[in-house]
Each structure stands twice: as structure tokens, then as C-alpha cells.
Amino acid sequence: MAEINGYIVKLGGSVITIKDKKYKTDKETLCRIADYLRISKPLVIIHGGGSYGHYVVFSIIQEKTKVEDVDLPRISHTMDKLNHEVVQCLLKKGIPAVSFPPHSICQVINGSIVCSLETVKEAVTRGLIPVLYGDSILSSNGIEIVSGDILMVLAANELGIKRLYFLTDVDGLYEDLETKKIVRHLMVSKNKQLHLDIRGSSAIDVTGGMRAKIESLRNLIPGARAYILNGRKEDHLYKALIKGENPSTLIEVSE
Numbered sequence: 001m002a003e004i005n006g007y008i009v010k011l012g013g014s015v016i017t018i019k020d021k022k023y024k025t026d027k028e029t030l031c032r033i034a035d036y037l038r039i040s041k042p043l044v045i046i047h048g049g050g051s052y053g054h055y056v057v058f059s060i061i062q063e064k065t066k067v068e069d070v071d072l073p074r075i076s077h078t079m080d081k082l083n084h085e086v087v088q089c090l091l092k093k094g095i096p097a098v099s100f101p102p103h104s105i106c107q108v109i110n111g112s113i114v115c116s117l118e119t120v121k122e123a124v125t126r127g128l129i130p131v132l133y134g135d136s137i138l139s140s141n142g143i144e145i146v147s148g149d150i151l152m153v154l155a156a157n158e159l160g161i162k163r164l165y166f167l168t169d170v171d172g173l174y175e176d177l178e179t180k181k182i183v184r185h186l187m188v189s190k191n192k193q194l195h196l197d198i199r200g201s202s203a204i205d206v207t208g209g210m211r212a213k214i215e216s217l218r219n220l221i222p223g224a225r226a227y228i229l230n231g232r233k234e235d236h237l238y239k240a241l242i243k244g245e246n247p248s249t250l251i252e253v254s255e
């Protein structure tokens with residue numbers, strides 16, 4: 001698809017929920033972020049699972065080692081609840097947000113996640129802001145968990161969006177977890193392995209945390225720019241979303 005001006009944002013579950021409290025939204029942070037989104041108008045919003053999605057999947061795996069078809073309704077319903085809170089807050093701020101539950105538009109076909117994004121695209125052209133989220137989806141051999149990070153890459157590539165913001169609970173990508181020195185600029189590409197101390201998440205996590213996030217960015221269309229920032233810091237939100245600057249980490253995708 002032809003490139004379009006504008007950006008896509010992921011509200012990390014690490015920011016919009018309280019990571020160590022099961023099924024607890026951080027409404028204050030969520031609604032503060034919405035103030036910035038109202039002004040800067042993203043094309044699409046995606047949110048992660050946080051203490052909803054990660055917790056429900058983790059408890060299912062603990063009960064019976066793997067997720068199955070029968071678990072899809074429970075996982076999706078749990079994520080629906082978080083999505084309801086996100087959309088409610090966005091609407092309150094006057095943002096024309098509309099949900100597109102991934103379990104109803106995506107499935108895994110021959111090992112690849114395929115989403116029907118025609119209606120999402122149409123909604124964007126009408127000035128609406130589609131909201132997708134990490135979810136469980138059908139696959140030929142059961143169900144799979146699709147993270148908000150993967151959906152960011154899929155939607156950006158499909159819609160031709162080249163500017164992506166990932167709001168997380170850390171100040172950017174750390175060079176290593178000891179010094180926590182922030183990587184200001186990183187080039188990634190499909191063909192180049194990453195050699196950084198990037199790990200999963202410090203919380204309960206079923207989609208690979210920061211490592212999987214950065215790995216997934218390698219599949220973006222070349223020329224795309226992804227920013228990792230702290231969604232709890234107003235100076236990060238202001239610099240990135242309002243001023244178009246890099247407050248923390250910029251990841252550029254090359255051929």
C-alpha cells in the first residue's frame with residue numbers, strides 16, 4: 001500500500017495496567033496519554049495485554065501447560081475488558097476510537113498471521129481511529145497469542161505507516177540491564193542479528209517482552225522509524241507525540 005502520513009501508537013500493557021496487580025488498569029496514566037493522543041491524532045492505536053492478557057494466559061498455561069481452542073473465549077473476553085476501559089477513556093477525551101477485536105479479523109494461516117484490515121483501512125480514511133490489541137486468535141493447530149507488538153508491525157506495513165511509537169514502562173531501550181544506559185539510535189534490518197542485552201519482561205509475560213518487541217521491528221518496511229519511550233513520563237509524550245522529537249530510543253529500519 002502507498003505510504004501514508006501519520007503514525008501508529010502502541011499503548012504498552014506495562015503502562016496502561018499495573019503490572020503486578022491482576023486485572024488492574026492504570027486509568028490515570030491511560031487518560032493522561034489520551035490527552036496527548038487527542039492533540040496528535042494517531043491513525044491507529046494498539047494496546048498490549050499487561051496484567052490482563054499476560055495474566056490470563058499465564059494462569060491457563062500453569063493449569064494445563066498449553067492454550068487450546070476452548071481457551072480463546074476466556075482470553076478474548078479478558079482482553080475485551082481492558083479494551084473497554086481503553087476505548088472508554090479515549091471516547092471521554094473526544095477521540096473517535098473504534099475497536100477491531102483481533103480474534104475476529106486475524107488468524108494464523110500456514111504459520112503466518114493474516115489479518116483482514118480492509119475495514120480498518122476504511123475506518124482510517126473516514127477519520128476514525130481503529131483500536132486493536134494483543135489477543136488470542138485461531139490457527140490451524142489450535143490458537144495462538146498475537147502480541148500488540150506484532151500487530152503494530154503488521155498494521156504499519158499493511159497501511160503504509162512509517163512512524164511508530166511504543167509506549168512502555170521504561171525510559172527506552174537499555175544497552176544493558178545493569179547500567180540502564182539508553183540506546184539513542186539503532187539501525188535494524190531483516191538480515192542483521194541484534195547483539196544487545198535485551199531480555200523479556202520483569203513481570204509475568206507471555207509474548208517475549210522487550211526482546212520480542214525489538215526483534216519484531218526487523219520486519220518493518222525499510223525506512224520505517226520506531227520510537228521506544230516511557231508512557232508514564234510527560235516529557236517523553238510531549239517530545240515524541242507533539243514535537244516529533246526523539247525523547248529516548250529511535251530504531252530505524254534499513255534494507
Ligand SMILES: Nc1ncnc2c1ncn2[C@@H]1O[C@H](COP(=O)(O)OP(=O)(O)OP(=O)(O)O)[C@@H](O)[C@H]1O
Pocket residue numbers: 011012013014015047048049050051054148167168169170172173174175176177197198199200201202203205207208209210211213
Ligand atoms: N534491554 C532492555 N531495555 C529495556 N527494557 C528491557 C530490556 N530487556 C528487558 N526489558 C524489559 O522489558 C520490559 C518492557 O516489555 P513489556 O513486554 O513488559 O512491556 P510492554 O510490551 O509495554 O507490555 P505488554 O506486553 O503488556 O504490551 C521492561 O519493563 C523491562 O523489564
Ligand SMILES: [Mg+2]
Pocket residue numbers: 048201207208209210213
Ligand atoms: Mg510486551
